[in-house]
Every structure is written in structure tokens, then in C-alpha cells.
Amino acid sequence: MRVSTYPLVDAGEAAALVLEHTPILGSEMRPLADCAGRVLAEDLIAPAALPADPVSAVDGFAVRAADAGRTLRILGESAAGRPYAGEVAAGTAARILTGGVVPDGADCVVMFEDVTAAGESVTVPAALQPGSNFHAAGADVRAGERLIASGSALGPAEIGLAAAVGMPELRVGRRPRIALLSTGDELVEVGRTPGRGQITDSNRWALLAALREAGAEVNLLGIAPDRPDELRELVTRALQDADVLVTSGGVSVGTHDLVKPLLESLGTVHVGRVKLKPGKPFTFATLGAGKVAFGLPGFPVSSLVTFEVFVRPALRKMQGLAQLQRPRLAVRLGFDARAVGDRTEYHRVTLHREGRDLVAQTTGSQSSSRLMSLAGAHALVRVPPGDQGMERGSFSEALILSLP
């Protein structure tokens, strides 16, 4: 047993070091059906205006506004996909359906409900506004307009927009490939009965979910073998295909810890301990060839909190996202929050609405082994170290995981 030789790095400094050493991965073309949740890797520029032609927003009649109050002769019909080819001259009208092109000559559409139609003629209201009830050509999108900025996450509206301007595929950031490993002699596979001193490996499943939610593809390496040589070979092989190694456990100072020596032998350890609670043993290393490794602590809450603080922003950077951090909102504390020692604490809270405020309540004991402090939590509240703490009723910035 020895005292760690790694300096205790400030949590913010460690997060900055991680991002500094994390590369942006390349991009790839993907069909629209696969683009949801991906990150646009180049600006989407409109190749042409939308709509290309003026299009009716309602069912009715395309007329000239100057013909207000008159009875007009109906020339024909303009339906979606079947435009009326002729011109609407003074004294005439064209029947028009929602989505139909407004014929040349017409400058407004009158809703069907507002006219009196009889046979081949139609009487329109006494007051008509030019430009009403249709979408003018170019009203939605101008040719050459930047529609979506590179670095944006693609959701339904963005994907619809890309389709609307005729893009069957988009250039998106490549997903990071992760090799995920649990370490610890005490671990047994979920479903087996743990013996005395043994526990079920839960981190692998929690981290698998967290990694995928952050856009990564995960290769599950299982529980690390006992022997350093076998472990090194397993990891080296997995890193041929992976961009990132993520381990949990085995980063404390004890005699049986394997991860820090492994990372030292494979590359450079930049962070070996952080002033963070939970999460002090968090380790970050670069492995050469643009690959990085995260050694997460073994306690379940520690591994997920360090994932949030350090790994998730890095995975977002790798995919080219402009926004790396979780959203932050001001929340009113419903409890006194005080850090126990000299480390920044991330206190897990639920949120509820009280008038205009979001009020944070503690999830109870913040022990690093107590997953119940994180299950159902809506946010993490950063509690500064030292005696100051934060009083019930004061406002604080919360890192939002989900909203109530």
C-alpha cells in the first residue's frame, strides 16, 4: 500500500485537460433514416428556394384581390401536384386545394368557407388582401441560406428540413467506438449469486446505457482478467478497433489496482486524481494515435458522476457537437447543501416546479455506492468545497439530466 503519487487536480482543470486532449473524430455520409441523434458535420445550405412556387395554405379559390366583391368565372382547378397551367385574368378564378400552386395572375386565395359558389362561377367577399392564404415562393427558405449549422444535433425538424431541400443523405460526425471493461476481483456477472465480499458488476450495464445515450458504439469486454499481462493483451487488441477505452474500478491506490499501471504502460496519464466527490480516483490518459482512456472509479455513483462530468463532454466533442455540456438552469435549493471536505461535490437532486421556480430536493444519502441517490435524479448541483456551503432557499446552477 502506498500514498498516491498523482496530484489532486481541481475538477474544472481536469475537465479542461480531458477536452484539450480529446480529438474530433472524422465524418461520414449517412442516409436520412440513420441521421436522428447524429451531429451535422458541415453547414446545410439550401440549394434552392422553398417553396419553389407559391402554394395555397387552404382549400378555396385563387383570384385577384382587385376582383373583391365580384362574381368570377371558374377556369379550372389547381391541386397539389396538379397545377393549373393557365393564367387567372381579371374576372376569373381557379379552384385551388391545399398544397396546390397558385396560378399566374392570382395574388390571393379565398377560403372555400368565405365564398358563394354556383356552377361555374363564384362570388368572393367584398374585401380581399393580396398575399393572403398562400405561402409565397421563397417564403420558407431562400436559395443559399444556411439552414443548419455544422455541429448541430439532428432531430426531426432538422431531418425534415434536409429532406425538404432534397438531401437524401447528410455528412455527420462519426460515432466514437468504445471498449468498455469492468475491473475488480470482487465482481460477479449479473444473475450469479455473489459470495461473501463479492458484488454484482453493475457499472458495465449502467455505463453501456450512458455511453450509448451519448452517441457511442460500445464493445463490451466483460470483467478484466486478474493477471496484468492478460489484461494488457485484451486491451491492446480491443484498442485496434476502438477510439476510447473506458474502465471502471481499479483506480484507487490499493495494491490490487491494475488500471493506472496499464495506462502508464500504454500512454500518458494526464489526470490521476481529482478534487471531486464522488469521483476522486478518476483517471484520464492519452494512448497515442488519437485514442484516449478514462479510468472511472469502481463505486457505481462515482463512475456515473465522473462519466457525466468528464466522459460525456468528450464523447460530444469527438462527434463534433458545438454544445459539449449538459444544459444548466438556476434552481432554488430545498435543502442545505454542504460539502464534507475539500472536494467539489456533485449533489444529486430531484426537481419540482413551484410557481416560476425549479426547486431542488436532495435524493438522500449521497454515498458513492448508493445508486438510489442517482436513480430518478433530475440534476446535479455543484457544491463548492470548504465550509461555505449553500443554504436552503438560495439559488444554484444545476446540471440538468432531465426535467420533471
Add this chain to the structure above:
Amino acid sequence: MRVSTYPLVDAGEAAALVLEHTPILGSEMRPLADCAGRVLAEDLIAPAALPADPVSAVDGFAVRAADAGRTLRILGESAAGRPYAGEVAAGTAARILTGGVVPDGADCVVMFEDVTAAGESVTVPAALQPGSNFHAAGADVRAGERLIASGSALGPAEIGLAAAVGMPELRVGRRPRIALLSTGDELVEVGRTPGRGQITDSNRWALLAALREAGAEVNLLGIAPDRPDELRELVTRALQDADVLVTSGGVSVGTHDLVKPLLESLGTVHVGRVKLKPGKPFTFATLGAGKVAFGLPGFPVSSLVTFEVFVRPALRKMQGLAQLQRPRLAVRLGFDARAVGDRTEYHRVTLHREGRDLVAQTTGSQSSSRLMSLAGAHALVRVPPGDQGMERGSFSEALILSLP
């Protein structure tokens, strides 16, 4: 052309009708690796306490607090997975590593940094607190405790918790299976050049993304055939495997609309028009055998807004989620919001922080064909119909899509 015979239903009333007629689908057992984003279908109850044994939170020595200030004989070591079998009697200590079981007899753990160790003996500080630096047996989870309520969405912490208590699989709500169809003679496939009066089918790709994000599995039926008989056969066949039919377009009042007659022939239309802008032609039907159909309007924004207001809550109910609606937050309006006519409007806004407030800015022209009003939008602000409107600076409830 005819005036619609469907009554204009209030938007809230329509949403209630949809949920009333939407069934909760069955459940299925899924392995943990597939449970992220799924919905727990029965309470998760802890079969046993966690931790099963008291476990050290640090590297150090397990001792009796009554031995404070003394030099103790080191008996052996308790590492994670390799517990020390003997008892720590008065005057003795056991070396202990993070995750190691605290041996019988010991009632506290002293951190390695706080002792003076020499050979086979260790001198501990003059003041020791019983219970310090270890997780007591049962401190994290009590046997029989309800850990996660049925109806909860499963994220990383919930999945980790299920693993920790030894559940290799969980009972989750079945995903809704959707048959998705675009209708409209004006539609061309994305990537083909539209002729005059034609537009690219964008709704299918936007709705595919929205449906999947809401947890559904989607069968893409393409663009509907022109002829009612072919359409009916296609839909009938698809509904053998699908729980839900979703169409876009073809629900206005025009002569070329196919969807309402189709739904009338297959089941019962409960909603044929709503007092909602965008989204007036929204249609909802039950088809028998617990199947439902959503006829969404053809304009891109209308289809996505009616998806948000009506379809997404229904898909969440089908999966058994307790929380059906998007989260709502109070936002300060950065613009005057006024409804144009007698329909409730969902105005698309971006959000930004100003001090403790979230401030909503309009995304510009709210035309139902302008997807740019929804791309990058963070929220929908509900604007009541009539002249009242909502003034810049006033607070409003916003339906949150994402946070800035």
C-alpha cells in the same frame, strides 16, 4: 369540394380523446443491455440488502474506534473480493482496500493517509469515529425496498441499480409498432428533382425520427398510391403487424383527400378537425383490435406539431410511461405572442438564460410550411385564441423540447 362535416374540436379535448382511446400495450422481458430508454412494467423490488456486508470506502485500516491513539498489530488484509476471514480484536487492525469487506470486530476505517504504519504495526489517530469511511451493510438498499416504480423510464442509474440487485433482465413495456405513410400527389422521393407543383416528401423522414425518438418501431410504407383501393389494401396489410397507422397529408377537405374516407371505412373517426394552429386537419381514429390511426396534416410544421401534441403522449401511454407529457417550464416572453384567429397556437421559440429566467424568442414566421420555425426550436409556447394574446415580458408555460 365541400365544407368539412367534422366539428372543430377544442385542442385539449382532442388530446384527451386520443389518450382515452389509446391502449397500453403488453410487456416483455428484455436483457439489461436492451433496456435503456425502455419503460419499467412492474415495480423493481430489492430481493436483498446492499451492500450485503460493510464495505470500505477508502484504502486504510479497519480498526475499533475504542483503540484511538494506539499502536495496533496488523493481522492481515481485506481487499475487494478477498475478505479477511478473522476478527479485529482490541489492539489489532486489518489492512483494508477500497471495496474490501470490513472484518468482524472493526467498527471504523482509518484512511491510509492518516496513520503511521511501520512493519506489522500501525499507529492510528487520537480521535476515531465509529462508522466512518465505510458503507454499512444495508445502507444503500434495504431488502424488500421498492427501488424503481413501474412506469419509470430506464436510464443508466436505473439499469445499474437493477444489475446491482442481481436482475439480468427486466420486464418492460412493448414498443409500439408504427406503419408510416405519406400521402399527396405532389410528393416526390427525396433526391429526385421535383417538377412544377411538386415537392419532396420530407414528412416521412421527420416523422420517422420523431417516432423512433418516442420509442416506436417504424415500418416505412412510402408514398401512398393514387388509387383508394390500392391504398386500402396496403394499409390493411401493414396493420396486420402494426399497432398504429400514421399518415401525413390528405386530411384537408379537398377532393383529392384519401385519408379520412379510408379511416372511416376501417374504423371510427373520433377527431376530424381541431382548433389548433398549426394542425387544424388533424384526424384520429380507432381501427378495432386496439389499433389506432393518426392522420397528420401535410404541411411539415403541422405534422410535427400535431405529433408533439397528440401522437407522442399516446406512444408514451402505449409503452406504460407514467409521465405522458413533455416537461413544462415557466418562460418569459421576449416577444408579443398573439393568435391570428380562433385557434390555439403553438408558437415555436428558442430559449436562452437571463439570470434566473428562461427567455423565449420567436423563431420568426410561424407559417405551417416553414420548417425553419421548428429547426433549432427549444420549446412550444401555447398562445390562447382570441384577441387577448400574451405580451412581451409576461410569463408563460412552455412545452420543453430541449434546453439551450
